[in-house]
Amino acid sequence: MKVLPIADLIVILCYLLAMIGVGFYFSRKNRSSEQYTKASGSIPGWAIGMSIYATFLSSNTFLGVPGKAFGGNWNAFVFSISMPFAAWIAARYFVPFYRNSGEISAYTHLEKRFGPWARTYAVVCFLLTQFARMGSIFFGIALSLQALTGISMKLIMIVMGVCIIIYTLLGGIKAVIWTEVVQGVIKTLGAILIIYLIVTNMPGGLPKIIEIGKADSKFSLGSFSPNFTKSTFWVVLLYGFFINLNNFGMDQNYIQRYHTAASLKQAVRSVWLCVCIYVPASFLFFIIGSCLYAYYSVYPELIEIIKHQAAIEKLPVSASAAQIAGMAAHLTPADYGDKIMPHFMVTKIPAGLVGLIVSAILSAAMSTISSGMNSSATVFTVDIYKRYFKPGINERQTMNVLHVGTVIFGLVGMGAGIAMIGVKSILDVWWTLSGIFAAGMLGLFLLGIISRQSRNHEAIVATIIGILVVLWMTFPDIIPAEYTFLHSSMHANMIIVIGTLSIFLVGVLLTKVRQLKLARSTNHSS
Template identity: 30%
Template sequence: MHWLNWLIVVVYLVWVVGDGLRRSRDTHNLDGYFLASRSLPWWAVGLSVMATQLSAVTMIGTTGQGATDGMRFVQFYFGLPLAMVILGVTLVPFLHRAKVYTAYEYLERRFDARTRSLTAFLFLVSRGMSCGTIIAAPAVVFSAIFGWPLGWSVALMGIPTVIYTVLGGVQAVTWADVKQMVLIVVAVLAIFVVLVARIPVPTGDALAIAGAAGRMRVFDFSLNLTDTYTVWSGIVGGTFLMLSYFGTDQSQVQRYLTARSVDEARSSLLMSAYWKIPLQALILLVGVLVFVFYQFQTPPLLYNPAHERRARAAQPAEFQALESRYATALADRQVAARAFAAARQAGDGAESPAAAALRERESAVTAVRGEALQLAERVTGEPSRDVNYIIPRFVLDQLPLGLAGLFVAGVMAAAMSSIAAELNSLATSTVIDFYRRWVRPEGEDAHFLNVSKLATAAWGVFACIVATYAVSLGSLIEVVNRFGSFFYGSILGVFLLAMIPQARALGAFVGLIAGMSAVAAVNFGAPSVSFLWHNVIGAVTVVVVGVLLGVVVPARRPAA
């Protein structure tokens, strides 16, 4: 990468880290370190809430998802506005007024200590794995840029971020998130403009080409539990997922607990309700335009450069033959794309012979790439899905000088902010819900802060280990949500039980175990069921079991 790109990366990261640490104050006590003394403005909290989601996973995984699968992923977020409204009138005011450090403290007040601990434990496992996926996203970039082993790339991002998180409290994390959001939006818009300028057909024709290839389909009204991206899975399953993520996940709850008032906490969440779907659609559209761009330019046969090198070295004759067939298929596809654009200009519709020819040529290209991916898998012994390498390769090979540095800085800043936020919430729950609750109930704040820093480092190591495996699981944006959906529904069910008067401690604890068991049974016994429905299954199971036990088993009478 050119030295100017590196200069942009270094200057931005120094500014983010330096300004974040400068803004750290009141971190000598737990309230300041974990909650910024509940003093942050709503707009900063709102941007931090969005930034925690719009991590490097979004910059890499979502754009890659758009390039390979199109716009339908946006349906995943259709339940978000409804979830934010519900949370704004239920959990947000309640938890903010309860003056808790974690959402799980309330569960002990409502039920008992074992329900609190089990729920917090499930959060720690799910968020720890998700944090590993977030680290994996920038590791993909560095692996693609330098050809380094993935483990070294993970360490490059993970170790500095752990150090930064240990030194700074939640206030430093929040202000870094604000800068991250600005940079992400600027980087995405810049790439969008470059793509529109470099695609050699009008934008309308470019979108029509994407549509003919099935990339512009947004709405799918089919009621199919095996399809992840439909209107119904987004509205129903997505609402349950978003309710759990924003209402019960400590990484999000901790964000709005730092707000100055209940009204400001509500406003911070509504910012996501207004802007998340349009921003996500823009990011997906960038991926779609990358797909269209490669209709007229030669894309790599394998986007993962490490797999490309190993496959070429191990099977040179077979790889060369695939490259030859790939070049022919690409040339045919380019002719078909130009013919489709010309036919559209002449007034032909989406079902014209030119559109059918384009789809046929696209299928031929996909078939050759599929053979290449199988070859890479045989040679490397690793899963060969390379969706997470599409955008890094495009950025490095095609973006003008300076914009590549802007993108890499955006990925690194996004990763550092999101990882820092995740690690901070993991340390908070570890110390408050376990160490202070079960190991040392009394102590000076200085002692608990030292334990928090050790917990941060430990979770950082765990996340780095997970990161080395997450890349091979497919689209990172899907991986992080699959991890979360395995746990989130059951956790949400416990909080829903807390608002039902008939619910008792036994019902909450047994219901939580039943919910996790039901999700595990569906996940491993019926893997074709979309992960979004796991949230519904877990929440409903917990509530049903908890309410039934609350009715059947009488409440304990207080001792005389």
């Protein structure tokens, strides 16, 4: 078992204790559900922007993005390029809409438009998205710390989960936002430090990295051909636009922050600040992946142990040494990309600095998980418990439900992380699951806010059709083998694009058909 030096362990312990201390500090100010979920509208716009940025820049980015760049190219960076387009729509329409509504939940509007079923459906989609997000992040942080310490991934998730639950439970949204401000700074500095360490350890420095990257097309943004069956530039651009539109327009994590701002101007400013920081910050992580690829191209012998470990995970326990060696020889960088940065950390980063890097990775995980726990508890309390079980509960009872919900959703997130042990790519899993769960609620939301004439029954039919389309694209095996021509050949990232458009366009079409019928009947009667 690997053991971190005492200096690194002290740095990590101090960081964890500081985060819990923040929770205790803000617990004194959480006397009502208004303070716990909205911070009474007292957070400055710059802090909210940093908080949103920290939520975006999760451990999926910290570990998954360098892994993708190491195993492939910069195709996934197109996701970041799409963000300003979605942010413009959010700042122009969504943020004012939610601020004017005054509703803490993102999904109350859907009940007003289409009825209780729409609100409940969106809440279920949101909670499933949060379980996927928290699970993938728990998994990512456990993967890193296991490489550094040798401790089991399950135990790491449990310890981390308990720490996150404590400070989120005590501090509410204020603790979440202010810890995320600190975490956003730490994780960005951590990325810069990693780049510096790789470049200084690389023979030939940055010019050699660029030379190797160009030779192996590591800086490519993907094919520009109009092919939607592969991860082309256009597929990732569309995916990024729709998923970011969902994040800024339907995700309770972000919408709840709009309400913590003192004014609409501050809320809008927070969206743009997030974009202005996230796009260049995500670029740093692609640089890390390319730097690692170049470094291990020069020193291929240094990753034999990683390939060996990846081969063991793919084979049965009874596999022989020859079988493991044979499997390892055939692995590509994409097969062990998620393991490469933890491996560099444990072998090349000096004692003391490892603790800082681990704290950066912890901050990347903790910020998103704590945000997911708080927003999930808020949605459960407002949209489920108060709506269907006890509408007239008082402040003390509301706070109790929020606290219990925070703990439960934290435990569920841990369970989802444990279930993901063994997946090939953190980023791929998160992108696929988020696309599946987000497609339905984004399409329904756009139908409700854009098509003012659409009614309840049209929304129901459109949603059912959209769900069937998502299922068809997600599970191609549900189509019998003899009807292979009916199988979806589109890339998995297109699920949110096609699913969203299916609900929205079908709903608009049904509305137009009803209006035409009504116009004809009116003409006949006259």
